[in-house]
Amino acid sequence: MKIWYQSASAYRFEPVWDEYGETLQAQCKKIANPGTEVFVTGIPVMVRDVENWRHLQYLQNIQILKNMREAQAQGFDAFVIGCTLDVGLFEGRGMLDIPVIGISESSFHLAMQLGRKFAIVTSSSAFPEVYAEQATRYGVAARFIDKPYIVNASEEEIARALVNAGPMMERFKLQSQRAIDDGASVIIPAPTFLSALATRVGLTELNGAVILDTVSIALKQAEMMVDLNQIGIRPSRQIGVFCKPESGFEHDSMQRLSREFKIVP
Numbered sequence: 001m002k003i004w005y006q007s008a009s010a011y012r013f014e015p016v017w018d019e020y021g022e023t024l025q026a027q028c029k030k031i032a033n034p035g036t037e038v039f040v041t042g043i044p045v046m047v048r049d050v051e052n053w054r055h056l057q058y059l060q061n062i063q064i065l066k067n068m069r070e071a072q073a074q075g076f077d078a079f080v081i082g083c084t085l086d087v088g089l090f091e092g093r094g095m096l097d098i099p100v101i102g103i104s105e106s107s108f109h110l111a112m113q114l115g116r117k118f119a120i121v122t123s124s125s126a127f128p129e130v131y132a133e134q135a136t137r138y139g140v141a142a143r144f145i146d147k148p149y150i151v152n153a154s155e156e157e158i159a160r161a162l163v164n165a166g167p168m169m170e171r172f173k174l175q176s177q178r179a180i181d182d183g184a185s186v187i188i189p190a191p192t193f194l195s196a197l198a199t200r201v202g203l204t205e206l207n208g209a210v211i212l213d214t215v216s217i218a219l220k221q222a223e224m225m226v227d228l229n230q231i232g233i234r235p236s237r238q239i240g241v242f243c244k245p246e247s248g249f250e251h252d253s254m255q256r257l258s259r260e261f262k263i264v265p
Contacts, residue, residue, distance in 0.1 A: 187212065
């Protein structure tokens with residue numbers, strides 16, 4: 001089994017992300033089933049703090065859609081979106097024949113199996129609004145504590161904290177405790193940088209609340225979906241949001257769109 005893990009960082013393209021990308025790679029290798037190969041990569045052009053600007057997200061996301069098509073063309077069995085914005089999740093499921101996994105969607109649904117209420121501890125004031133929208137979209141809003149629990153830090157600060165995690169983790173624990181006091185029994189660290197940091201220091205529990213390892217959850221979901229796919233359990237391709245166009249129509253449309261967007265491998 002081959003799984004493509006897509007980070008929204010600039011891992012493999014900017015040296016500042018080397019430690020983070022290698023951490024993801026090691027984490028995936030550690031928890032993957034025997035025989036599962038995981039390829040971790042980022043994107044060539046990363047817009048800093050992109051969660052603040054929807055139009056820049058849209059343009060940046062073209063890189064991930066392109067990589068989705070590349071992954072399928074190279075024979076990968078599943079594609080994991082390792083960005084908590086779940087960029088291109090529905091688009092990818094309607095475009096590819098292989099499973100496409102969103103790290104937030106997977107974590108939200110597992111959180112409801114592990115506790116009654118869940119909260120998200122994040123790193124930017126822009127994220128709580130995004131995650132509240134996701135909770136509604138994924139049908140879990142009734143179990144989501146929609147309050148801001150923020151460890152103010154840039155992506156680079158969190159990535160560099162992999163070398164010295166102590167101070168950042170103390171700030172994370174402080175915000176997590178606030179969420180626990182508000183009734184959360186499951187804490188989701190997001191974006192993925194925070195989850196990788198918590199996993200790096202072995203933080204899986206805080207005063208009775210579960211701290212989710214979102215990277216491992218997404219990878220395990222991908223492995224399961226590949227197994228289910230092999231026994232015939234697949235997304236609906238004729239009804240609803242994951243409908244797949246006829247191959248001739250899709251090919252012609254993609255060729256014309258590629259004049260503006262570099263989405264054809």
